[in-house]
Amino acid sequence: MVEAVANIGVVGLAVMGSNLARNLASREGNTVAVFNRSHEKTDTLLSEHPEAEFVGTTDYAGFASALSKPRTAIIMVQAGKGTDAVIDELTKVFEPGDIIVDGGNALFTDTIRREKAVRETGINFVGAGISGGEEGALKGPSIMPGGSAEAWETLGPILKSIAAIAEGEPCVTHVGTDGAGHFVKMIHNGIEYADMQLIGEAYDLIRRGTGKSPAEIATIFEAWNKTELESYLIEITAEVLKQVDAKTGKALIDVIVDQAGAKGTGAWTVQTALDLGIPVSGIAEAVFARSLSSKPAQRAAASDLPGPTDKWTVDDPETFIEDVRLALYASKIIAYSQGFDEIVAGADEYKWDIHKGDIAKIWRGGCIIRAQFLNRITDAYADDPGLVALLTAPYFRTAIEGAQASWRRVVSTAAIAGIPSPAFSSSLSYYDGLRADRLPAALTQGLRDFFGAHTYKRVDMDGTFHTLWSGDRSEIESEGSSH
Numbered sequence: 001m002v003e004a005v006a007n008i009g010v011v012g013l014a015v016m017g018s019n020l021a022r023n024l025a026s027r028e029g030n031t032v033a034v035f036n037r038s039h040e041k042t043d044t045l046l047s048e049h050p051e052a053e054f055v056g057t058t059d060y061a062g063f064a065s066a067l068s069k070p071r072t073a074i075i076m077v078q079a080g081k082g083t084d085a086v087i088d089e090l091t092k093v094f095e096p097g098d099i100i101v102d103g104g105n106a107l108f109t110d111t112i113r114r115e116k117a118v119r120e121t122g123i124n125f126v127g128a129g130i131s132g133g134e135e136g137a138l139k140g141p142s143i144m145p146g147g148s149a150e151a152w153e154t155l156g157p158i159l160k161s162i163a164a165i166a167e168g169e170p171c172v173t174h175v176g177t178d179g180a181g182h183f184v185k186m187i188h189n190g191i192e193y194a195d196m197q198l199i200g201e202a203y204d205l206i207r208r209g210t211g212k213s214p215a216e217i218a219t220i221f222e223a224w225n226k227t228e229l230e231s232y233l234i235e236i237t238a239e240v241l242k243q244v245d246a247k248t249g250k251a252l253i254d255v256i257v258d259q260a261g262a263k264g265t266g267a268w269t270v271q272t273a274l275d276l277g278i279p280v281s282g283i284a285e286a287v288f289a290r291s292l293s294s295k296p297a298q299r300a301a302a303s304d305l306p307g308p309t310d311k312w313t314v315d316d317p318e319t320f321i322e323d324v325r326l327a328l329y330a331s332k333i334i335a336y337s338q339g340f341d342e343i344v345a346g347a348d349e350y351k352w353d354i355h356k357g358d359i360a361k362i363w364r365g366g367c368i369i370r371a372q373f374l375n376r377i378t379d380a381y382a383d384d385p386g387l388v389a390l391l392t393a394p395y396f397r398t399a400i401e402g403a404q405a406s407w408r409r410v411v412s413t414a415a416i417a418g419i420p421s422p423a424f425s426s427s428l429s430y431y432d433g434l435r436a437d438r439l440p441a442a443l444t445q446g447l448r449d450f451f452g453a454h455t456y457k458r459v460d461m462d463g464t465f466h467t468l469w470s471g472d473r474s475e476i477e478s479e480g481s482s483h
């Protein structure tokens with residue numbers, strides 16, 4: 001029988017799991033029980049880090065007996081069936097009051113289902129979004145746990161000890177019950193998709209508009225990283241663009257196949273937004289842009305379709321680059337604003353008490369979308385917790401005011417030049433849609449009523465109306481009809 005000396009355990013020792021286990025073991029007071037289905041990974045971890053406070057285990061029973069009570073284990077396996085299998089095994093050897101944490105990128109509705117099933121055994125189940133990639137897992141990620149308040153009492157101090165620190169505060173908070181943590185992580189990833197797409201569009205416009213090399217554009221991104229755009233993704237864009245391919249001596253970006261992969265979290269964000277009725281157009285365009293890129297046969301077939309006849313040149317590269325920077329900033333504000341709208345709608349639908357300001361806070365460090373301007377989002381929600389749209393907060397209103405002329409120039413230039421800018425342009429359309437006094441939705445309502453008697457509301461009186469439209473539809477009758 002293994003002695004119960006570990007206060008926390010990790011199941012699944014691929015890179016993310018091993019790094020998280022190493023992070024946990026490096027913090028004062030933690031002893032970490034580790035388990036992996038194939039023992040080699042456990043042996044490698046233990047032999048490569050003899051100094052770490054690990055207890056290696058070879059089966060689930062041994063893993064459970066290595067843990068002090070309440071037993072707390074973080075599952076770090078690939079989301080999906082593997083997670084269910086590990087949960088099954090752990091529920092066999094754990095007892096009521098123990099805590100199972102799923103640290104993978106699970107779909108939040110799976111987490112809701114799992115939490116409900118595990119709760120029936122008396123064991124706590126916590127779905128925790130963990131962001132920051134391999135380095136974040138090791139040095140300090142941003143952590144978004146859901147689950148019960150009871151589980152958070154035990155788990156909170158442990159997660160606080162390993163999370164990234166931003167402005168002196170650990171990047172972890174109890175997001176809400178059951179699937180709330182994975183829901184918020186899903187939104188994080190949706191914003192990550194939008195952010196990356198916007199960066200891609202900015203790079204493409206500058207490259208094709210000015211003819212600058214990837215290395216030169218890397219320098220531009222380095223400079224941008226000293227502005228309001230300061231963020232991890234801008235920083236690593238410079239690194240990626242600078243990279244030279246060892247095999248050919250070319251810029252590495254030019255030898256990477258231009259077909260973007262996706263594991264699905266961006267698509268989930270959009271699917272969920274569709275169900276909730278929230279327009280996350282920037283995120284949706286980012287997901288679709290990856291899909292479009294990954295259709296080589298269609299792209300090859302379409303490659304000789306006509307584009308603009310006039311050759312596009314940028315007269316004043318410096319002004320153009322600044323325009324692109326501001327268009328990126330304004331579009332980024334839209335992406336975050338839309339993401340937060342989806343959090344509000346999700347919280348409402350699933351009865352989660354999510355504090356938007358706290359979410360902005362825990363995204364300031366450790367995670368992939370960490371950015372200087374998350375502080376501004378935190379401030380905006382602190383000043384007005386009931387803020388209906390982030391982009392209407394004074395700081396962002398002013399930021400967009402300063403950026404909008406550039407934004408419009410960039411979107412129209414991209415259209416004239418035949419350069420795809422789906423995230424830039426959809427974000428601008430969203431902005432113009434939101435601020436419009438009248439939308440053509442009135443016409444949509446008229447058409448719906450015409451062909452399907454779907455009714456409409458009037459601007460000048462309460463009630464629901466149906467018109468007896470002209471022609472052979474004139475005899476259609478309905479309550480409250482107008483002529």
Ligand code: 6PG
Nearest residue numbers: 131132133189262263264265368
């Ligand atoms: C993070 C990342 C991480 C992962 C994405 C990649 O927050 O650390 O979001 O979760 O890198 O899932 O997603 P795609 O493979 O879909 O781009």
